[in-house]
Every structure is written in structure tokens, then in C-alpha cells.
Amino acid sequence: MNYFREKVIWITGASSGIGESLAVQLSALGARLILTSRNENALLQVKSQCTGNAVVLPADLSSCRFPALVQAAMAAYGKIDILINNAGIGQRATAEATSEAVLRQIMELDFYAPVLLTQALLPYFRENGGGQVVVTGSMAGLMGVPRRTAYAAAKHAAMGYFESLQVEHEIPGFSITIISPGRVRTNLSLNALHGNGARHGRMDEGQEKGIPAATCARKIIQAIAQQRKHVVIAGQEKWLWWVRKFIPPLYYRIARKYGSKHV
Template structure:
């Protein structure tokens, strides 16, 4: 049935902005959504990887590199390299800054304005950027705690807030990639789980708070998906975990997760869980808390 539904889905001419688009779920979403007719804006801190993802996409794709964990972004001026990754510095009639001029700096609101300027609007924002954790609470430094909360919670909240006036005027949709760790506690994920719980609270509250006609909020809570999340996850000191967890290796294929997310986005679902055994653990938390606590202690490896 999923395949049949996918064949009926179209995002023709929809402008979709995807953060965390250089790998994993974000990359899979970009490739699939571009094939469904969307015009894309791809954001992550890795500009070179974004250009590679763009090359694998169909249709119109622009890249807008930004490190969302900092809240301050380097935005290219006219001339030089544009948001689509094309070099215009030698084109006539396209004035640019003097050689060596630094890019301008922008806040989340400035970054949102730059994204809107690319196509004249943003129809759907997919807040997908994030970073994982592999450390106990005691091992995790304050800097790492703040870094994870900065990227996994504050960035999507503030970017969404920056776009709300645009959505109020035009309608649209915000999608956020949460986690099953945002619905229950998971060991060695204290900062990550805290950020995802906050994300769930913020966007669920936004769902019931807003009175914007034609505006929708979709929350996705994946379980383990076969991506590089564990490779890039932070240890307590801030060093990358640097290895693929066995459970992550056996996770849901990223393409399957992306297709289920796209179906939820098209149907404007409020909350969708995409998980295997994590769903069972969630049920245990609700109906058998003592058993949940015993099982969950072994679940964060």
C-alpha cells in the first residue's frame, strides 16, 4: 500500500527547505522529493556534501550552507558562488563584491529571509538537522550538553519562529524530525533525549496554539534508522563516537524512513512514529513502567 500511495503523491512546484540535507534522512528526503517535483533548498554546514546531494537530485535545487548550531551564519553576497552552487563571478551584468570581501552575517531571521529570496517563498520547512550522543549524564560536559540542545532543539525552534510571519501570510507546513528518544528516556542519550523531548513539547504546543489558516505542523518520531547518526554522535568530551552501532546498522533503511515521512507530510499528519522494537518499548513505558525501566537500561548500547 505504501508504494501505491507514493505513486499518487506529488509536490510539483512546492518549495521545500530541508536542513541536515547533506546525509542520512535529509539526503534521502531531498532525492525523493526532487523526483516528486519539489523545488528544494538544502542546508547543512557541509557545503561540498550539499553540492554532491544536489547532483543526485532531479529538478531545481539550491544549496544554502549554514551551521545551525551557532545561530550566526555566513551568507554569500551577490557574485561569486550563488545558493545553487554555481559560479557567477565571471558573468557580465551580475555585479559582486570586491575580491576577498567577506560574506555577510545573519541570524535565524536573516537566514530565513535568504531562503525565501531564493524562490520567492518557502512552502514546507523540514527541520531535520541534528546530532546524537553516546555518553552518560555524568560523562557529558556542559559544552556538549549546550551543543546538542543548540542544534537539536534551539535551531529548529528558532528557524520555525523566524518563518512564522511568512507562513501566516502564505500558509505552509513545518516538519520536524524528532525521535523515539523524545517520547521516552534512553540511556547514554540524556542530552539528546532532553532536546528531542523539548522538540516534541514545542511543536505539539505550536500545533494547538496557532490560528494560522493553511498552516500545518508535522512531527516525525523515528526509531533507529540506518544512517551515520552513531558515527557522528558526540562523546562526553565532544569527540565523535566514530563507530557504527550494531543496532543502528540493523535500523530501518533510510529510504524506507524517507518514504514514510513523505507520506506523512503529504497527508499533513500531526504525529507519526516510524519504528520497530522501539515502539514496543514505548508501549512498555505506558503500560508496564517497572518492566520498561529494566529493559530500557539495556537499550542504549
């Protein structure tokens, strides 16, 4: 885990859940951090849990000027070694009930933000002999999920973009790690959007049964250190990925049944 010592790591969505756990654990491994999300006070709380250097850089990634934000992040330590695109927002609504505004809001944060931050950093990584980009996708980026049409679309799009970039780029020393978590016990369902933009505000049963955020973060950190291309991190629900891959008709039946039982 010397891999992280003195590395400058920019974590988005660092104020809670998986991002918060990543910050605390990476800091303990000697990394220097840049912490981004909208809520500055929550970021300062996370910073206070970090043992090493951490700089707070608040931003709304669904509506920001990415080149200016990248410049501000670069100014923190004069370099960036790893960008962890982790900020995200969930959905709890059918396709019919989801307004265009919510569809766009989810695409902005879950797809455009990681893509535009990455694109803004690529010339820098090329000039500086490499770097690493990590993206927190989702198992919903690998299969369709009821009441997650916009969320699954954004995560599938991110998967398509980053996998394509993996096989396209010719930047020496540059790598991309895609993480597809299953259910993780965080505030994701509380913060998820209804079709009219209202906050779901409830801890769903499935979310509650998820693996702890700290466990997810530990596995993400291992995947980053090993420069893995794609890792699925999940509890028992990981088998759904195999069913979707090898017996799709069974997956469709299970997903429909699961969808009718859950919010």
C-alpha cells in the same frame, strides 16, 4: 503525491542520512528544494542526485543568525511552502561524563535550531495563507534512553514545543508534522558526541540494524502529504513505545538492561 509538485521545500540536515533521502525522493516528486547543512561539498553531491531544482544553502545551525538565514532561503525561489527541520546530532555519553559545552551544543542544534527557524517563518506563513513545518524528533523524544540524556532532553523539548504550537496556532492553512523515528541506518552514531565533544566515529550495532534511510524518508513523505500530526517510524523497536506508555516499570527495566549492553 501531486502534493509536492512545484512546492518549495527547505530541508535542514540534507547532506546525509534521512535528509539526503528526503531530498532525492522529494525532488523526484517535483518539489523545488533548498538544501542546508554545514558541509557544502556534501550538499552539492546531494544536489547532483536531485532530478529537479535544488539550491544549496550551507549554514551551521548550532550558531547562526536565523532571521538572516531565513531571508537567504526566501531569496532562493521567493517563497517557502514546507520547512523540514531535520538536522540533528546524537550523543554517546553518560550524564556525568557530558560536559556543559556538549549539553549546550546538542540543545542548540536539536532544540533551538528547529524552534528558531520555525518562529522566524511563522509571520511569513500567516501573511501567505499557510505552510507546513516538519520536525524530525526521535523515539528518544518520547522516552528516556541511557547515554542519551542531552539528546533525549532536546528531542523531548522539541516534542513539547511543536505539539504545543500545533494546539496553539490560529494560522489558516498552517500545519505541523512531528516525526519520531526509531533506529534508522545513517551516520548518526558515527557523528554522535562523546562527553568531551569527541566524535563517536563508530557505527553502533543498533544503528546498523535500523531501517534504511530511504524507507524512513518514504514514510515521512507520506506523513507530510497527509498532514499527519505525529508519526512514529521504526522497525521492531516500535513496541518499546507502547511498553513505555502502558507498562512503564517494564520499560525502565528493559532500557537499563539495553543501556548496560550498548555504548
